[in-house]
Amino acid sequence: MLKIVSAVIGRDLKLAMRRQADIVSALFFFIIVVSLFPLGIGPEPDLLRKLAPGVLWVAALLATMLSLPRLFADDHRDGTLEQLALAPHPLGLVVTGKVIAHWLVSGLPLALIAPVLGIQFDLSADALLVLTGAILLGTPALSGIGAIGAALTLGLRGGGVLLSLLVLPLYIPVLIFGAGAVDATVTGLGGEGHLSLLAAITFASVGFAPWATAAALKIALE
Amino acid sequence: MLEADNLECVRGERRLFAGLNFKLEGGELLYLQGRNGAGKTSLLRMLIGLLPPEAGEIRWRGMAIDKLADEFRADLCYLGHLNAIKEELTPLENLLAAARLADEILSEDDAIDALEQVGLAGREDLACKYLSQGQKRRVALARLVTEKRPLWILDEPFVALDVAAVDWLAGIISGHLQRGGLAVMTTHQLVNIPAGQVRELRIGG
Numbered sequence: 001m002l003k004i005v006s007a008v009i010g011r012d013l014k015l016a017m018r019r020q021a022d023i024v025s026a027l028f029f030f031i032i033v034v035s036l037f038p039l040g041i042g043p044e045p046d047l048l049r050k051l052a053p054g055v056l057w058v059a060a061l062l063a064t065m066l067s068l069p070r071l072f073a074d075d076h077r078d079g080t081l082e083q084l085a086l087a088p089h090p091l092g093l094v095v096t097g098k099v100i101a102h103w104l105v106s107g108l109p110l111a112l113i114a115p116v117l118g119i120q121f122d123l124s125a126d127a128l129l130v131l132t133g134a135i136l137l138g139t140p141a142l143s144g145i146g147a148i149g150a151a152l153t154l155g156l157r158g159g160g161v162l163l164s165l166l167v168l169p170l171y172i173p174v175l176i177f178g179a180g181a182v183d184a185t186v187t188g189l190g191g192e193g194h195l196s197l198l199a200a201i202t203f204a205s206v207g208f209a210p211w212a213t214a215a216a217l218k219i220a221l222e
Numbered sequence: 223m224l225e226a227d228n229l230e231c232v233r234g235e236r237r238l239f240a241g242l243n244f245k246l247e248g249g250e251l252l253y254l255q256g257r258n259g260a261g262k263t264s265l266l267r268m269l270i271g272l273l274p275p276e277a278g279e280i281r282w283r284g285m286a287i288d289k290l291a292d293e294f295r296a297d298l299c300y301l302g303h304l305n306a307i308k309e310e311l312t313p314l315e316n317l318l319a320a321a322r323l324a325d326e327i328l329s330e331d332d333a334i335d336a337l338e339q340v341g342l343a344g345r346e347d348l349a350c351k352y353l354s355q356g357q358k359r360r361v362a363l364a365r366l367v368t369e370k371r372p373l374w375i376l377d378e379p380f381v382a383l384d385v386a387a388v389d390w391l392a393g394i395i396s397g398h399l400q401r402g403g404l405a406v407m408t409t410h411q412l413v414n415i416p417a418g419q420v421r422e423l424r425i426g427g
Contacts, residue, residue, distance in 0.1 A: 003325070010322070011319045011323070014311065014319075015308060078305065078309070079302050079304025080307070080308065082300070082304070082306065083306045083320065086272075087323045088293070088295045088324065088325050090292070222274070
């Protein structure tokens with residue numbers, strides 16, 4: 001069971017390394033969107049501190065959205081998706097591998113760069129730590145939920161827009177608790193509660209989403 | 223071994239075929255024939271379990287394939303009209319990745335051997351995007367050499383191949399049939415398969 005998951009992760013990471021432009025462009029999108037806010041709002045530390053969690057999280061959601069349409073589309077186009085579906089394993093495990101690989105190349109870099117970007121918003125060291133933790137905890141859920149949307153819109157014309165309409169509303173809980181954790185730390189309430197809920201959302205969605213995605217992929221492959 | 227019982231296929235509003243039956247034993251090859259749009263590819267996709275039939279049942283070793291699920295797919299090698307290779311990877315990497323996903327143990331030496339057999343010696347380490355159509359098809363065909371599966375389902379396997387490769391593939395299919403394997407394929411080219419029992423099935427009138 002682990003073998004197939006690691007085989008899929010290995011394959012997708014290798015492909016991502018050959019196409020680094022995809023990873024880098026989503027990451028730069030995140031950096032630029034987040035950096036535009038302090039420039040536009042001006043140097044008011046109190047206001048910036050208040051805006052920081054929301055801005056960083058919304059930018060993280062949008063950056064994740066950028067890479068989602070290609071999650072299955074490339075495999076679908078060259079026929080490898082059929083072969084993945086014909087592997088002698090449940091398709092849900094294959095999708096789990098793809099979701100993990102997607103997180104490694106899209107979510108993880110966001111979490112690593114977020115504390116650097118947080119400095120622009122005058123966040124304290126504590127808040128930066130919680131921010132990084134929250135993005136680390138929350139982005140797997142974004143990849144998992146996003147995979148369902150990517151599978152449902154697979155092969156549709158103009159699927160990218162539909163994908164955003166489908167997926168962004170489902171990202172709201174992650175946004176609320178992710179930004180809430182940082183907010184609570186900034187105001188001194190402590191973000192542990194929010195982080196626990198975020199972890200719960202992530203476990204539920206990473207466990208459940210691949211199977212829903214597999215069902216959607218089977219329909220797309222008919 | 224492979225048995226189709228009263229299959230019916232409906233795509234969109236059109237019924238492509240109904241009441242389709244056949245039975246295929248080890249060592250037999252089934253040629254699917256029919257004009258374009260008759261439902262040959264649809265039938266193949268039913269046989270591999272990706273397209274559920276409107277009515278009827280497909281059985282492998284006497285059991286329905288949707289019940290067998292993973293067990294059936296472990297016996298199956300499918301070659302679609304898409305090559306299922308990654309342009310960014312080299313032929314060698316493609317073959318090794320496909321084998322890992324299919325749960326086959328494949329050493330690098332065996333993979334290189336297989337690529338030599340399909341006539342890609344010296345091109346193992348060139349990204350597939352630099353290969354020609356025919357060479358890409360050969361990379362896909364190398365899976366027939368590396369994967370030891372009893373049931374081959376091939377959709378237009380001879381497309382884009384040159385004369386030498388067509389002969390080679392016909393030989394590989396005969397070898398497979400001689401070892402007691404089964405094959406179902408569609409083709410518009412008439413290729414002589416030297417060994418095995420060849421049967422024909424015409425669909426869509």
